[in-house]
Amino acid sequence: MKKFFCSIFLLIFLSNCVFTKNISLSSDEFNNVHGKTIAVVSREKSDMTLKTPFHAAFIGGLLVSFSMVYQGNKIVKENDIDDPSFLVAKKLQSDLAKSHNLKIANSLVSEKVDTYNVSKISDLYRGIADYVVDVRTLNWGLSYVSADISNYAIIYSSQMKLIDVKNSKVIAENACTFTPYKKYQKDVMLADKAIILKQEFIGAADACAKLFKEIAFNLK
Secondary structure, eight states: OOHHHHHHHHHHHHHOOOOOOOOOOOHHHHHTTTTOOOEEOOOOOOOEEEEEEHHHEEEEEEHHOOOOHHHHHHHHHHHHHOOOHHHHHHHHHHHHHHHHTTTTOOOOOOOOOOOOOHHHHHHHHHTSEEEEEEEEEEEEEEEEETEEEEEEEEEEEEEEEEEEETTTTEEEEEEEEEOOOOOBBBHHHHHHHHHHHHHHHHHHHHHHHHHIIIISOOOO
């Protein structure tokens, strides 16, 4: 229970208080990256939220946050939904490998990474890869549409860092917020193992990967 309440606090904190620097890959770093190895930081799934009109009626409060996280995580577990951050990171790893002749690291860190400290992440991946892509989900969920409470849409935001492991240095960084125009009734979104919900999050991952690729990595 203590861990669960800590997750709620972190979810609120990450959604509102994470500072992101807008750093694009420099020409010098562009040359240094060529031919090296790259890996993806492996993390546990972030807590997903479900926000209904009922939650909105009780403005704020720990119990409301508890319920939103509990119901969101229940949807994730029952339907085996991937955290979009992993999809974003894998796409970026692939794009960088192709554009800079990078080798994808075969070795993996034995446990899921639970730190956001660049030095600690670098220590974990030193000897495994020269560079790591770290994408963290700041917020993901399913929320009712305020103008039409019978319909729901996803929300998604993330932060990306490309880390130079040898020097424990962030060489590219940016953030992405994706809000789609599509909306569906909740039952429709969750039908057939939440296939539409999964497709919406895949779309969010594609959009954020494209933004990071173009703005942070200067790739088209």
